[in-house]
Amino acid sequence: MAAQGDNRPIGVFDSGIGGLTVARSIATSLPHESIYYVGDTKRCPYGVRSESEVRSFVLQAGRWLAAHDIKIMIIACNTATAAGLKIAQQMLPVPVIGVIAPGARAAINSTRTRKVGVLATPLTVRTGAYTRAIRDLDAGVSVYGCPAPSFVEIVENELATGAHLQERWLQDGDVFDTPENREEVARTLGPILEPGIGIDTVVLGCTHFPLLVNPIRHALGEGVRVVSSAEETTRELTDILVRREQLAEDDVVPEHRFATTSDNIAEFAAAGSFIFGQPLKSIEHISLDELDRY
Amino acid sequence: MAAQGDNRPIGVFDSGIGGLTVARSIATSLPHESIYYVGDTKRCPYGVRSESEVRSFVLQAGRWLAAHDIKIMIIACNTATAAGLKIAQQMLPVPVIGVIAPGARAAINSTRTRKVGVLATPLTVRTGAYTRAIRDLDAGVSVYGCPAPSFVEIVENELATGAHLQERWLQDGDVFDTPENREEVARTLGPILEPGIGIDTVVLGCTHFPLLVNPIRHALGEGVRVVSSAEETTRELTDILVRREQLAEDDVVPEHRFATTSDNIAEFAAAGSFIFGQPLKSIEHISLDELDRY
CATH class of the missing domain: 3.40.50.1860 (Rossmann fold)
Structure with missing residues (x-):
């Protein structure tokens, strides 16, 4: 070498x-x-x-x-x-x-309110892997898990359409930013966006979720940063x-x-x-x- | 704000x-x-x-x-x-x-041999704080603690000379890179530099030690990277x-x-x-x- x-x-x-x-x-x-x-x-x-x-x-x-x-x-x-x-x-x-430690560290370094949401599959939320990774590095950050049971399926179903997609990505359009997906994403994120919680940073804790980043950003609004574990x-x-x-x-x-x-x-x-x-x-x-x- | x-x-x-x-x-x-x-x-x-x-x-x-x-x-x-x-x-x-997590992460990210030395006060080595921080992030990295009982005293004694120092730092000379200090630093580092160990990265796990960085670099030689927790x-x-x-x-x-x-x-x-x-x-x-x- x-x-x-x-x-x-x-x-x-x-x-x-x-x-x-x-x-x-x-x-x-x-x-x-x-x-x-x-x-x-x-x-x-x-x-x-x-x-x-x-x-x-x-x-x-x-x-x-x-x-x-x-x-x-x-x-x-x-x-x-x-x-x-x-x-x-x-x-x-x-x-x-x-992918967990880099996302956890970025979330800590991004939050001002010291309240972070973790958007992930129900299993990942349940294992508490992000919560542990975040609190090991900063015991002063509160972590709010947000299980998203439908997101992987939304992505996989759209991807299964195959040839259709090939055309769409050539046009560089976001096939996932549809009114139906925006609605489902907003419904999923609702609980962690309740007034009084004060989350200002959300980690995408599933590698499928960057594909839904536009509906996610739309639901979160401008005041909340999105941390992609992939990036x-x-x-x-x-x-x-x-x-x-x-x-x-x-x-x-x-x-x-x-x-x-x-x-x-x-x-x-x-x-x-x-x-x-x-x-x-x-x-x-x-x-x-x-x-x-x- | x-x-x-x-x-x-x-x-x-x-x-x-x-x-x-x-x-x-x-x-x-x-x-x-x-x-x-x-x-x-x-x-x-x-x-x-x-x-x-x-x-x-x-x-x-x-x-x-x-x-x-x-x-x-x-x-x-x-x-x-x-x-x-x-x-x-x-x-x-x-x-x-x-100062521990940033130094630990940098050491992991720097080592190719996956063997890291931690140069610190005997107490810090004994607490195992760096070993834990390193192995929590990368369970494949071996950590070799190197207690340095004399380094803080070397620095503090030199600093106690006061006016003398003021002159010296104006000349930007390294008052700590003396033959005696090189010898003492080399003696301290000896055990982790034994052939066969294969450390390629050493963390300075005490905030006094960046002042001794030149004698430390001299003892370690060119093949070993120095990670400063301060930086x-x-x-x-x-x-x-x-x-x-x-x-x-x-x-x-x-x-x-x-x-x-x-x-x-x-x-x-x-x-x-x-x-x-x-x-x-x-x-x-x-x-x-x-x-x-x-």
């Missing part, structure tokens, strides 16, 4: 396609970095799995990525971070970061690569590769290209049998 | 004068920010106090600073951060940050003020004020000016009776 300039890819792991919001943020902010993305779509969603199952999936994907010579692994999934980050850091031969994880990654002198060289044209356990590569490609913001040129299938060997 | 531009001072608290390395770093990086510094020199060192005593000292100073209209409080002392950060965050009406705390503070839109306005000439419980203002002024890198123009005495009222 050279002292300066490390052109090995960044490994990004998610239970499915939501983590592509993190991959997109990385590709945008660090245009010379190559990404190797693994989406365990076949076993998605992880929310219904046991903690020990999720842990073993994270380790399998991590070992697979490490065997493909990545320089760092990002667990781009809140459920997988909550369950598997610590063991992945202990067991894997590569450094590993998750904050990219900032943390950038700080790490700069400090370790491991940024890719300036003249590198990055190569992004995508691997999925899904049997339907076309579906992964359509939804994935939409989220990633550019066509997924190189997609491969990984069988669960192959992952089981790791 | 205006939406943009908050010219209130930053409160900086230390048990004595060591925290002036943090204040200096803030004054250098954020040239429009005013600082209100409290050094509890009369009750220094905190290392020999009980945890509950230190906690109550932190709260007293914090309430005093909050009553003087600061916008944020920095606990610029490792002992006081370890013992009092959490309760200060919970009890004080202003936001509070310490990293300033980076964290900057991120906070930017995100909260609480930076002072660009046209503000900052006013730095210093308060000490020491009965010897002249001594505080001499040593303090040296560490702060410019004359302490406004120094006031706070009696312990006054602090006791907070």
